[in-house]
Structures are given as structure tokens and as C-alpha cells.
Amino acid sequence: MNLTESFRDAPIGRKLILIGLLTTALALFSVSIILVARGWVDWRGKTVSEMESYAALIGANAAPSMIFADYDAAAEVLQTVVGNSDIVDAVLYDREGKVFARYRAPMHPEGNMPLVESDSYLFTFDQLVVTKPVMLKGEVWGTVYLESDLRGLYADIRRQALLTFITAAGVFLVTLFLFSRLQRAIVEPVVNLSGVMRQVSSKRDYAVRVPVHGKDEVGVLAGAFNDMLAQIQARDEALARHSEHLEQEVAQRTAELRENNRLLEHELVERKRAEETMARLRYELAMVLESAGEGICTMDANGNHVMVNPSAARMFGYEAEEMVGRDSHSLWHYAKADGSPYPEEECPVYATTRDGVVRRSEGEVFWRKGGTSFPVEYVCTPIQSNGAITGTVVIFRDITERRRAEAERRRLSEAVAQSMEAIVLTNTERSIIYVNPSFMRLFGYSAQEVVGQSIDLLTVEDGIYLNPHQTTEIALAQGAYSGETMRRGKDGRAILVLLNVAIVRDEHNEISGYVGTMTDLTELKHAEMEARQRMVELTHANAELRELNAKLAQAQIQLMQSEKMASIGMLAAGVAHEINNPIGYIHSNLGALGNYIGNFIGVLDAYEKVEQSAPDRSALFAGVDELKEKVDIAYIRQDVKALLHESHEGVERVTKIVQDLKDFSRIETEEQWTPENVHHGIDSTLNVIWNELKYKCEVIKEYGELPDIDCLPSQLNQVFMNLLVNAAQSIETRGRITIRTGREGERVWVEVGDTGQGIPPENISHLFDPFFTTKPVGKGTGLGLSVSYNIVEKHHGKIEVHSEIGKGTTFRVWLPIRQIKESA
Ligand SMILES: Nc1ncnc2c1ncn2[C@@H]1O[C@H](COP(=O)(O)OP(=O)(O)OP(=O)(O)O)[C@@H](O)[C@H]1O
Ligand SMILES: [Mg+2]
Structure with missing residues (x-):
């Protein structure tokens, strides 16, 4: 909103105040400005003329002094004239412009005086300079220069101006107060008037009145307004009374009209509905006739077509229009299914037209345009109007398809x-x-x-x-x-x-x-079960055969091995037996020989004693001594005992070996389970194969405490022999075989470890396969471990292998201490 708009919309009181104040302020401000300006101009003129009169006075009084060059007199003139004024610097210049005399007010700084033209004045910021020529008898004798300090005067003027403005402001405030008081006398009636008008216009309340004060224009206006309101009020009341009456009449009329209207509308709706229903029915009927799959024909009382629906026309092979008006019986009902004529008297359609009874028929045929027929199922219904039969409706269906479907279904x-x-x-x-x-x-x-x-x-x-x-x-x-x-x-x-x-x-x-x-599936299942049973049996038989075969192979292997062992055993036993006799008598002979030699030596000692005591010994025993010397009898004496001892030992060792051979090869005609010391078996086996081991390795025994175990000793010996020989063979140049034994619960174990070449992991699973060998032909058959496995299994034990390539192999054989007796 701009300034003019906001002024226009401001309340009238404020407008009045604003106008009064603005004019007052303007008047006061102008008057003040004029007053101050006038004062200023007056003061300037007055000051200049005052200064000029001072200068003239000085000129007049100082001229004689200047003529006579009386400096002191001139100075005195200056002092006297200037002494009590605002002049701060007064100078007398001679004709050459040199200073003749000078007066300076105390505190006034000594400085250059501004050069001012002679006989003129100059206002500077804070001073006024006046110059005047010194004249005497029409001749110029010098110049008077006066300088006045204006600061005091300026202060006076400022004070004066301030006073003026304060006075103006006071006047302004008083005016403001008076205005605001006085304007009410004008504004209030107007405001009242406008308030009442607003109330009348917004509330249509004509009973209100404006209070009237005085008889000025506003008072007159308020009075006229009140009169106008009174008139309007009276007219309003009359109008209200009249309209009330009118309204009642109108309401009654309207109610009557409305009732009529409603009845009319209802009638209209009913009629419309009836028309709609009719139209819909007509449409539906047409639709039904149009879309019905059944043929529908209506005939008049004479049997002539009145209406034929599209399905009927299609089935008959005519256009519907072609049929309308023509007689139905002669058109499509003239013959029976077998081709014989159909008398009208027998026709059910005609019968219905005659007696009004609804009839149904199936198995008849209707005839097409071209003379072909089709089987139908139909119903004839009479059309009645006012109790009289006016025609018939025939609704029929071509049942060719149904017949075909029925035949199909039957099939x-x-x-x-x-x-x-x-x-x-x-x-x-x-x-x-x-x-x-x-x-x-x-x-x-x-x-x-x-x-x-x-x-x-x-x-x-x-x-x-x-x-x-x-x-x-x-x-x-x-x-x-x-x-x-x-x-x-x-x-x-x-x-x-x-x-x-x-x-x-x-x-x-x-x-x-x-x-x-x-x-x-019962039969089929039976047959299948039988076949399956047969299959199972065959599989069984097959498995048994395979097992038998395996057993046979195993037996064969064992047989081979035990034959080998048996022959070794027999040989060993034979040899042992043969050696046993000679060893027996060698042994006893050696004993006897020892005794004899002792005796011999005793006799020899006795002879030597005699020899010592014999006279002429050297002659007598020269030959004997020579002989003694020759055979070194002293050495023999010593050595013979040692020899005997050695022989004895040798014989004993042979005896032991023979015993071991016997032990090892113990030929059992029948396998004999006996409690046996395992260490004993290992030791005798070691003895037998010692030749094979002794150059290759040292054998370390770390035997534990073992009880005798139930076993087949010679077979266990075979196991030990196989393990020990394998161990020796795995060592290439020289190594160590360690035999450990121990007991754990009801089992003992025997471990044969070697420092040989070890077994590659891929071979481990084949070790116990018969004929698995890595040894050159002739050196190994690959039966050793396989046979050992079977023997250990027979003892209800097991064999474990642990091997590291390049480090060696350890086989551990576990055997139960007691064998559970199987019923023989
Ligand atoms: N201690 C062992 N160190 C390294 N390899 C071994 C050891 N024991 C067995 N083998 C390996 O297992 C194979 C089978 O051993 P097994 O005793 O059954 O037959 P063999 O020693 O080859 O022949 P046989 O014992 O019938 O004379 C051996 O050829 C060898 O490769
Ligand atoms: Mg072997």
C-alpha cells in the first residue's frame, strides 16, 4: 500500500490531525527560518559598518601621527580605539605598505595578516577583516587593517536560532494538543453516523438511531438520516406483515401443486415402467426367438405359419418369409419317417389346434426344402385368446446329433x-x-x-x-x-x-x-516274485561258489605253503634226527675225552717228577726233550683244555640248533592248539633264519612280560619267519630289526620293525593279497603275508602295518591270550 492509499483509508480524525499538524509545522518552520536568516543578515551589516566606523575613527585620529611619524601616538590611538572591542588585531600600514603601528589583543597569535584590498572587508570562517585608507586633506597616508574575532558572535547567533526553534517546537506541541481535542467535535458525530450506517447495512436493523449533537451540517445530516431510518422501518414492518400473509397463501398453493405433481409423476413413472417392461419383453421375446437353438413356429387356427424363428427356418432350409402364410402340414409334415403319407387327421399339431391339448412327440421326422428329413422331438402348445384357440406354437429340436452321441455313448x-x-x-x-x-x-x-x-x-x-x-x-x-x-x-x-x-x-x-x-497284478506279482526268488537263489549259489572258490584258492595257497614248510620241517627234522645221534656221542665222548686227557696229564706230571729226580737225566731224556720241544708240550697242555672247552661249546650250540630246528618244524599231523611261550617261538625262528639276517642287520629284542598263549606254535613261527625275512629283505645294505612284545588286557602283541626302504602307500592295501610281491622272480612268491594273515585270523588276531618310505616298516601282530573253544 503506498502513502496516498494509506492516507485515503485512514480514519477521518487522523486525517484532520495530520493536515493541521502539517500546515502548522510548515508555517512555524518557514517563520523560524526567515527570522534566523533576517537576524544573520542584519548582524553582518551591523558588524561590518561598526568595523568600518572603527577604521574611519582610527584613520582620522592616526593621520597626524603618521604625517609626523609619531609611532607612539599612533600606537596609542590604536590602543584607545580598539581596547574595548572584539577587534583582536589592528595594524596601521604606511604609504609603502610597511607596518607603522600595531595592536594585538592578548592571547592573539602573531601571524600573517591576510592581504585584503584597501577599503574592503572579508569574512573568513571565524574572523572579519576590514581595511580602510588613512586620508587627510584628500591625500592617502596609509591603510588601517582591522581583524575581529567572530566566534563569540557566532555563538550568540546559534543561541538565538536554538531559542527560535525551541519556541517553534513548543508552539507545535500546543497546536497538536489543541487539534486532537478539537477535532473530536467534528469527527465524533461523523464516526457515530458511519457506525450506525454500517450496522444498518450489515444487520438490516432499521431501529437504531444516530445521536444528534448540535445543529451544524453533521447534526442536520444525522437528523435527516434518523428520519430516513424511521421511514424505512415503518415500510419494512408493513412489508413483513404483508409478506407473512402472502407466504401462507403461497405455501398452501405450493402444497396442492406438489401433491398434484407427485400424482402425475407417479403415473408417469408407472406408465414408463409398463412401457419399458413391454419393450423389454418384446425385445426378450425377439431375442429368444432369434437365438433359440430350438425351432419355433407359430401357426394360426388353419395351420398356416404366422411366425418362423431363424433356427426353424435354417433347419427347414427355407427363408422365414418364404414360410409365413403357408400351410405347415403340407410344407414339412406331409410324410412319416418311413416315407408313407401323414394324414392331417393324425397330425398332433392340428390336433392341438383343435382341442387345445399340449402334445409332445419324439421319433417323428420333419421334411426339409430339398425333400430330405431329419429326426425331431417337438411340443405343440395352443395359443388362446379370450377363451378361444387362435393358433398353435410348435417348438422342435433336430435330434440327429443326439442320436449320434447316444450311439457313440453306447459304443x-x-x-x-x-x-x-x-x-x-x-x-x-x-x-x-x-x-x-x-x-x-x-x-x-x-x-x-x-x-x-x-x-x-x-x-x-x-x-x-x-x-x-x-x-x-x-x-x-x-x-x-x-x-x-x-x-x-x-x-x-x-x-x-x-x-x-x-x-x-x-x-x-x-x-x-x-x-x-x-x-x-496278483498273478503278475506271483510270477515276478518267483523270478526274483529264483534270481536270489542263483545269486546265493553264485556267491557260495565264489566263496568256495576263494576258499579253495586260499586252501591251495596254504597247502603250498604248509607243504613247503612241511618239507622244510621234515628235512630239518630228519637232519636234526641224523645229527642228534652223532652229536650225542660226540657230546659224551667229549666228556670222556676231557677226563682222559686230565688223566693223561696227571700221568705226564708224575713222569716229569720222576724225570727231575733221575740221575744223568740229560743222557736218558735227550730224545724226550727233543720231542717235547718239537711238539711244544707246554702249549699243548694249555691249549688242550681250551680246545676241549670250545668243542664242548660248539657241540652245545649244535645241540641247541638241532633242538630249535625240531621246535620250529614241529610236524603236527593234526593242528594242535597248545599254550606256548611266544618268545620261545620267536627265538627258535630267529635261530633258523639267522644266516639270512646276520650279515644284514643287528637284531634288538625288547620283550615284555608275556603269558603263554593258546596257539598253533608252528604256524605262528611261520608268521614270525615271514615278518622277519621281509624285514631283512627290505634292508638294502645294513640296518636294524627291532622285535618288541607286550600285553594289553587279554591280548598280546608282537612287533617287528625294520629300518628298511618302507612301503609306498598305494601298496599297503595289497600287501595281504596272495601273490602280491615287489620282489624279483625267484626271490619272492608274494604268499608270505597272505598266509600270515590267514594264520593270524585263525588265531582271532589281527595284523597292523605302519610304514614310512625311506624310514622303515613296522608290522604288529595282535593275538588273544585265550582262544574261545569252538566245538570241534
Ligand atoms: N618289512 C617290509 N618292508 C618293505 N616291504 C615289505 C615289507 N614286508 C612286506 N613288504 C612288501 O610286501 C610284499 C609282499 O610280501 P610277502 O611277504 O607277502 O611276499 P614276498 O616277501 O614278496 O614273497 P614271499 O614272502 O612269498 O617270499 C613284498 O614283496 C614287499 O614289497
Ligand atoms: Mg615275504
């Missing part, structure tokens, strides 16, 4: 009935609708017994096979189900069947039920 149901498979049809609730004869045969039910029953009737509660509920669920989810299952017959017998379930859909593709076909 199908025949096929189903004849099927070898049991067929059952259910609805969606799984209630049986149909069963074929094969079903009845298979399950023993008659059709009457099962139709209407739930298919769950056939359930077998075995928890293995899917029940009918489940199979139909699957068929529903996947479209079909096929699989073997068990169903129950009437007699409770479980029947294994191959079941196929499919869903059945109606003409709208909606699921209408399920069809199940079942093939009896």
Missing part, C-alpha cells in the same frame, strides 16, 4: 463294459457313479452295492500303499496318477493293482470327477 460304454481292466467312475466327492463288469469281477461287488458309495470303500489300511483319497489328490494336482497300489475286495482280500487315475471334465471343462482303471 463307449460297451467298450468300457467289455474292458479287461476294472474301471470305476466317481464324482468330485469321490462317490462311485459307475463300475464296469471287470471291476465287479475283481472286487466281488455288484454295481448296486457300490454305486453311491465312497471310493474309500476299497481302502487297505496298511500304511504302505496310497489310499484312494491320496491317489485322487495326486491326480487332481498333476492331472493323472499311475502306480502300483493295494485295494480291498468285498471279501476283505487285499488285491495288488496297477492303478491309473485321471480327472474327468465336463463340456465346460470343469472337473466333474475321476476315472480309475485297475489291472490285477
